Every structure is written in structure tokens, then in C-alpha cells.
Amino acid sequence: MPAKIIDGKAFAATVRAQVAEHVTKLKDAHGITPGLAVVLVGEDPASQVYVRSKGKQTVEVGMKSVEHKLDAETSEADLLKVIDDLNNDPEIHGILVQLPLPKHLDEDLVINSIAPEKDVDGFHISNVGLLGTGQKSMVPCTPLGCLMMLRDHHGSLSGLDAVVIGRSNIVGKPMAQLLLGDSCTVTIAHSRTKDLADVVRRADIVVAAVGRPEMVPGDWIKPGATVIDVGINRLDAPEKGDGKTKLVGDVHYESCAAVAGAITPVPGGVGPMTIACLLANTVTACCRANGLPEPEGLTA
């Protein structure tokens, strides 16, 4: 039986609708508009496209969107000043500094200068520690989106074998924490893992987040397993015409879809859920800042 395709694009639309509903409530009952600030340093074209689509979706759900575009040579002190102003701005509930930053900036220092309660990426060391100890935190958007899709598909994740391929602070490690929180048996695999194929073959849930195009073949997948593909890799696609490109994930879609029970496509899987969860985190942060009840089902 071919895999069920988990439609992240459609799922993200339902998450945004829930966010929009909560935003309306905050405005009508309390006169509060959640605000999200995105800080982009440098002119990377891919980042600019991505930041624009975040800004557009932020406005569509009724929130305030602020963009700070700083040039590539911005000093660390100037960037920290922008962040400090946003930390102290009562109309801003969420702050995202687009990564990666230009080399001369200390990424850890910059991220840890964001007020933890406004850190809608969930990358601040306080949020990492809170998540790791099962306390209320801001949860990184990509793993949160993956968790929502997994819970929706499986109901309970309790007791399932999960293998996360990739150990980044942005996806792999927080994903493992969330799966552990839902009582999975979790393995984090990476480029040095011995017998990766055999490790992956045990998994009921495979989350691929390595950034290597199509590296997971179908014969690594246990029949019926759920495959969550976090990779977004742009490759040349001469077969589509001169200079054309295509997006592929970290799993080889055709062969994995033939054995998996369910799979997320690229594009239209994890990517749209990441942005939807950014909006969800911003509403959550706004509610916490104002001592109001949080939206249900939009946090871990």
C-alpha cells in the first residue's frame, strides 16, 4: 500500500486559522495585537524571500509584523542594540533573528541576547534548558511542526521507536527532546553513526534533518513507518529546462513513499508548518506576556 501523504501545506493552513481566531479574541476582548519582529542581516536572496513570506503570513493572521533589514557589515554592537530595543518594546511579543548570520557575528551571543520570553525560535539557552527538563518554554518551530503532524497521524506516540537523523541545535536535538516528551524511544543518529541503515530500519518514526539531498533511500525504511522529511535542498533541474531548479528533501521520496506508512513531501511538508508554528509561538508569547490563557493545541 502506498504511503499516506501528510499534507503540511493544508495542516499549516489549519494552524494559521487557529492562530487568526486567537488573535481576533485578543484584539476584541483585550485590545492586544500580537507583534512579531524579524531581523535579517545581509542580502542573501533566499533569506529575503523567506522573510517576505513570513511577514505576509504574519499580517494575514492579524498580527503586527516588523522587519529590520541590516546590511551585511553591521557590527555586533549595532545588532545587539536593535535586539535590546525590541526586547523593551511592549508591542513586540516575538523576535526572530534570521540564521545563519554573517561570519563576523557571534551567533550564540546574539541569540542569547534575545529576551527568552520573546524568543519565538526557541533557540535561547534558557528555552533549550526548559525544554530539556520538561518545563514550559518556547519550542523551536520546525520540530514543533513535525510533532504536530506526528501526533495528528498517530494519536499517541508512546512507546514508538523514533530515529532522528541530524544533531543540530535547530532541529535534531529539540526534535529528540519533544519525541522523548511524548514517550518515544529516541535515537539521534548523525554523520558518524555506525550502520546508519540498520539504525533507521528499526524506526517507527524517521525524522531526516541532515541537509543532504535524498540521502535516505527506501530500503532503510521499515514497512509502514512514518517519514518526516525536514530537508529543503535546491538542486539544478536541467530536465525542467535551462537554469531551472527543484526542491528535494533529505529522503529519496519515491522509494521511501513506496514502503512508508506516511510521509511528508518537499515542498509542502515541514516547511509551511515551520512558518505556521512561528505564528503560533508569537501568539503563545503574547498570551504569556499578558497573563492570558494560551491557545490550546498550538504548543508542545
Ligand SMILES: Nc1nc(=O)c2c([nH]1)NC[C@@H]1CN(c3ccc(C(=O)N[C@@H](CCC(=O)O)C(=O)O)cc3)C=[N+]21
Ligand atoms: N532564526 C531562524 N529561524 C528559522 O526558522 C529559519 C532561519 N532562521 N533561517 C532559515 C531557515 C529556513 N526556514 C524555512 C522555513 C519554511 C520554508 C518553507 O516554507 N518552504 C516551502 C518551499 C519554499 C520554496 O519554494 O522555496 C516548502 O517546504 O514547502 C523554508 C525554509 C526557516 N528558517
Ligand SMILES: [Mg+2]
Ligand atoms: Mg549543525
